[in-house]
Amino acid sequence: ETGVTQTPRHLVMGMTNKKSLKCEQHLGHNAMYWYKQSAKKPLELMFVYNFKEQTENNSVPSRFSPECPNSSHLFLHLHTLQPEDSALYLCASSPHGAGEVGEQYFGPGTRLTVT
């Protein structure tokens, strides 16, 4: 399989549930990202990992917890979410290094609904 894959594609969860989103990239990239996309709003960067190390955390609530066990896999652990967290969660990866344009390659996203 090639590109960036995400599972599950759709998730409905209650506010007291705990769930995890998974992202896998098969592109040999060393930077991975989690984004939140809400209708008619700009993409919101949540977390960035470079070479498995978290380099950015844009003031994301602690109910979202990322994990990057290796440069190909990224998880987003969810617990006690709020209805306003319902959105499309996108994972992306990019090459990182001198001379690289650094364009990001996105997975298909997980459509999350919090009830």
Added chain:
Amino acid sequence: GQNIDQPTEMTATEGAIVQINCTYQTSGFNGLFWYQQHAGEAPTFLSYNVLDGLEEKGRFSSFLSRSKGYSYLLLKELQMKDSASYLCAVRDSNYQLIWGAGTKLIIKP
């Protein structure tokens, strides 16, 4: 603050040309990207500009003026499959991407 502005929605006719504008105010500049996103799908990379001028890629071209904080994406010979949202993003001095809200392009026969 950092800001990217682009029109919310545009309509064009199949076979025609359309220009989608993007203006930006960011802390530093390290390149501007255009992405295409079809409804229900992931954004896909279209173009990258870091120097002033026009970059052409088939039916799509992207222009940048750093002094004006301005870019446009030009789509020629429009096809129905070009109906999508077009996202403008600028990489700032911290190498973070700042995203616009996207322009929804509707193509009519």
